[in-house]
Amino acid sequence: MLTHFNQTGDAHMVDVGAKTSTARIAIATGKITMLPNTLDLIIAGNHKKGDVLGIARIAGIMGAKQTSSLIPLCHPINLTNVTVDFEILLDEYSVRCVSKAQTIGPTGVEMEALTAVQVALLTIYDMCKAVDRGMMMGDIKLLEKSGGKSGDWKAV
């Protein structure tokens, strides 16, 4: 039974009022795969000019703050920390994004970390689409989370 529905099957925001406030961390990842030449442009920009990844990082951090406006049943929360990092995967012609979100509260931050990844990847797509419309985003998932009643979890 999914927790976002009541017994008649109607959606609701889950009541977290009785949950204890704990330190919450979630780490999510994803990647975008592209043409070799597109990756070269991103790498070049990162060093000199046209900083695609710097802009995608900012977009991801700002996107995490919009999570509860975007995802219908997410609770508004006060994020205490968001980081977005990128790794160039040369042999896969990909950029991998890893985002960490943190808060202290009654509900987790998995969605904030995942939203940061999605918005960061979308921003890379946007900035490179004029030269490469066929880029593909994938492997987007939660890596680990800690805090809360359900405790720690790690992707296998």
Add this chain to the structure above:
Amino acid sequence: MLTHFNQTGDAHMVDVGAKTSTARIAIATGKITMLPNTLDLIIAGNHKKGDVLGIARIAGIMGAKQTSSLIPLCHPINLTNVTVDFEILLDEYSVRCVSKAQTIGPTGVEMEALTAVQVALLTIYDMCKAVDRGMMMGDIKLLEKSGGKSGDWKAV
């Protein structure tokens, strides 16, 4: 050279003022893969109660309207149409999402279609995460677009 940067490498919103206004269509897709039992819950809800996909559809459509707030260099545009559809891929334990965005204007709607897909998939993740934290989103890409100076494009 990426169009979102000027000659000194600084980012800017691309000037579309001189582009002609044409009918624009973009279709994007993506999927989320899960445990067999999670897919069963979604299928059950779709028929009876707990309509995960109905909610994800609304989130995707609303998300498309936030594209220019989320993606730093996207132009604000007046969408004339957004659709979000789902297909159950039983043998892949996946839900596939296809979104179509349309406008009449000087700039394309690829980002709107992709954002709709991302927000729809994130919403499915959110609603099912209590039973399946290991869900993975992937194969997110543009399928086709038409309109504008660059003309028609289809994913191979």
Add this chain to the structure above:
Amino acid sequence: MLTHFNQTGDAHMVDVGAKTSTARIAIATGKITMLPNTLDLIIAGNHKKGDVLGIARIAGIMGAKQTSSLIPLCHPINLTNVTVDFEILLDEYSVRCVSKAQTIGPTGVEMEALTAVQVALLTIYDMCKAVDRGMMMGDIKLLEKSGGKSGDWKAV
């Protein structure tokens, strides 16, 4: 059959791409009824200090601009005009709100006019609730609209 659903019953934003762009006007109304003493406070403020209606007017105008973010299947549109006016109904201990919204485009502005009314009434409630929690909002409806294929319409 409702236009916001396709043949399988799935919601979508109605495609307005083929509609002709015409001048659109919509006028909506609504009222909030309160204790005699609360109405006195509003009237006093309107003249001297504590301008409840001036603030509610601004909130209504700003609310109209958020319509497509609030109402799932509304199209984003460029409003060319919004007005919000109030009338004191002394014998009904009420404030009546009338809002007019205008645009030039392929889709109507009924929802923008109604949203302006709702947000204006909610703002009056908010500012007076410390002295009168029992206020009631009602008679909220479209008064008339013009423009578009369906032409003119007036409430009977």
Add this chain to the structure above:
Amino acid sequence: MLTHFNQTGDAHMVDVGAKTSTARIAIATGKITMLPNTLDLIIAGNHKKGDVLGIARIAGIMGAKQTSSLIPLCHPINLTNVTVDFEILLDEYSVRCVSKAQTIGPTGVEMEALTAVQVALLTIYDMCKAVDRGMMMGDIKLLEKSGGKSGDWKAV
């Protein structure tokens, strides 16, 4: 004297910094009245296809989260729970909406519950307006609230 104004009559956000944090609940209601045929379409959709109320429920919940952006002097708060329920009033040709909002904090959630009702009713209007422009929203009010210094309150 209204609490949202200082002694010179200028508006301000009320200082809640010294208020104690307590569990807050507010329940609001409202209804939308329509043609018999329109109500039939909503009832039909609820069972089979074209789920107007399911979409209005999501819009109401998401609307509650935008309350402090819409209502000028509302405090931003972290809602811990929002529910939106509908009841078909066959003999009044109406749909009644009841929303409950909850938080733990220094300020109440009356406006969040009322905003959820207003946005839910507006969404019903939007989805049915092509067949029934004369629908009317009314009886929108607070039913009860608890928590905070002013304690419990119920509509008579």
Add this chain to the structure above:
Amino acid sequence: MLTHFNQTGDAHMVDVGAKTSTARIAIATGKITMLPNTLDLIIAGNHKKGDVLGIARIAGIMGAKQTSSLIPLCHPINLTNVTVDFEILLDEYSVRCVSKAQTIGPTGVEMEALTAVQVALLTIYDMCKAVDRGMMMGDIKLLEKSGGKSGDWKAV
């Protein structure tokens, strides 16, 4: 070394999870200078009709609530109080704005106070620009702040 960057120079939201929650106050100021005739219009409106400053006050308060959406690395916070006040500087043909923001939490509210000032001044500009495009905004700065690990601070 700037705190918003890590050791490799990448931006991140500063982790405030370990900071203690204290009462925070920040006061900011700024002014807008205009033609003598423009100031006369504002003064006239303030007394009778066309209340420019009343509207700018509301815009400033609402703007403060959007700070974390506007400023990339700002934390979302629950403001407990915002005030915006204006002073007419007759001999400088200026309107001076002073804003105070307050919260109880792990991070300061300097940016919220400054954003309130900026949005209030911009709103004055917007409402008077048809008669005076040459208005200038300046002297925008933090006046004082208290709370948090760094303690009290006052502009010299």
Add this chain to the structure above:
Amino acid sequence: MLTHFNQTGDAHMVDVGAKTSTARIAIATGKITMLPNTLDLIIAGNHKKGDVLGIARIAGIMGAKQTSSLIPLCHPINLTNVTVDFEILLDEYSVRCVSKAQTIGPTGVEMEALTAVQVALLTIYDMCKAVDRGMMMGDIKLLEKSGGKSGDWKAV
């Protein structure tokens, strides 16, 4: 008489429905003055790591897109171009920001250009405030605008 008020002194969004659609450009400027050491940190980051101005540029561009949500009586418009540039004023220990906004439509983009400048300057303040709380923003004004009935205008 200010155009944002009607004859009874009530605010309204100015009706631009009858205005012709023309190409609009507005250029605005402003600067932030700081301690010599703070400017050194910004200059260093611009070259190597900690790119304050790159982030402020993105914030300014994104801020321009929020203008009609922030400024009560601004019309929502579809910006076709936004640029934000910075100049280091070594002898004034300042960073100067120049923003250009463009659209094709019935209303000007002065507020969008000014909002981009304000948000860019606020972002610089935010990122440097831990080392320099006394920074001051000023000289914020329109430089020039073209298009529309009132034609070209340049600051003297």
